[in-house]
Amino acid sequence: MLRxxxxxxxxLGAVGAGMVALRSVDFSRTWDPPPAPTLARPAPDWRxxxxxxxxxxxxxxxxxxxxxxxxxxxxxxxxxxxxxxxLVDFDRQYRDRGLTLIGIHxxxxxxxxxxxxxxxxxxxxxxxxxxxxxxxxxxxRTWDLYGIRFWPSFVLIDKRGNxxxxxxxxxxxxxxxxxxxxxxxxxxxxx
Amino acid sequence: MRYWxxxxxxxxxVGSGCHPGTEPPPLLRVxxxxxxxxxxxxxxxxxxxxxNARVKPALELPDGAVLRFDSPHQTxxxxxxxxxxxxxxxxxxxxxxxxxxxxxxxxxxxxxRSVVLQL
Numbered sequence: 001m002l003r004x005x006x007x008x009x010x011x012l013g014a015v016g017a018g019m020v021a022l023r024s025v026d027f028s029r030t031w032d033p034p035p036a037p038t039l040a041r042p043a044p045d046w047r048x049x050x051x052x053x054x055x056x057x058x059x060x061x062x063x064x065x066x067x068x069x070x071x072x073x074x075x076x077x078x079x080x081x082x083x084x085x086x087l088v089d090f091d092r093q094y095r096d097r098g099l100t101l102i103g104i105h106x107x108x109x110x111x112x113x114x115x116x117x118x119x120x121x122x123x124x125x126x127x128x129x130x131x132x133x134x135x136x137x138x139x140x141r142t143w144d145l146y147g148i149r150f151w152p153s154f155v156l157i158d159k160r161g162n163x164x165x166x167x168x169x170x171x172x173x174x175x176x177x178x179x180x181x182x183x184x185x186x187x188x189x190x191x
Numbered sequence: 192m193r194y195w196x197x198x199x200x201x202x203x204x205v206g207s208g209c210h211p212g213t214e215p216p217p218l219l220r221v222x223x224x225x226x227x228x229x230x231x232x233x234x235x236x237x238x239x240x241x242x243n244a245r246v247k248p249a250l251e252l253p254d255g256a257v258l259r260f261d262s263p264h265q266t267x268x269x270x271x272x273x274x275x276x277x278x279x280x281x282x283x284x285x286x287x288x289x290x291x292x293x294x295x296x297x298x299x300x301x302x303x304r305s306v307v308l309q310l
Contacts, residue, residue, distance in 0.1 A: 076246035077303045079303050108303070110251075113247075151302060
């Protein structure tokens, strides 16, 4: 009887182990950026017309030779504004070493919510002490161009204009994801 | 007998994970209440879902009018509603029609996402 039941116990054990494994990995809560793609792809060229914190329209072409970090955000997004201190810190640390940080301000609601208004975006830049350039992406063209789905999202572009890392989710000064992005920035700056 | 036990466990595992045939529960729903000629709409979030209070949820009515939902009950940082936000309409509405927009986060998620529902 015992011998006959062994396969059953083994099968139940395997299923149980599988259940434990499933419970210990919560995929829906994992917001770490995905690993670097094996083949980098060219970053699409944005065409936003309205810019803040810069005296001219920035183009990807003129940023060749610099590492570019795009941050898709909107000032009404709590997760986005919580991440701003980290981005301001990256800008302070790495701008002179070759990093250009660009905010792509993408409204979540139609214009009646005020997210499209340049003055409101300007006010948010001042409130959060953001000095790096920001583009207004009111028609979501750049958002769609990069296939973004969440606020905040990040795209890290290397000196040759290729997308090397992408990810989404709030992070804070010196937390695990801050250090991960910092590591990636330094890696691309060193190339 | 043993096959029956294994089959039951397997069904339980499939049921607990993502399955293409399973409709996810709605993140938001609207309930209405009528009193003294006023219809009050309340936006109810599914368990574990938080509604962004920094951009008030909106119901875009077919005539172009936009109703905003609000509530004084918010987290201390004014980021999320702690009680269902409401909006009022004059008259008795059997059901609200239009496009509902809200920005939501799951309680322990680190991103915001848009919800757009046709009512």
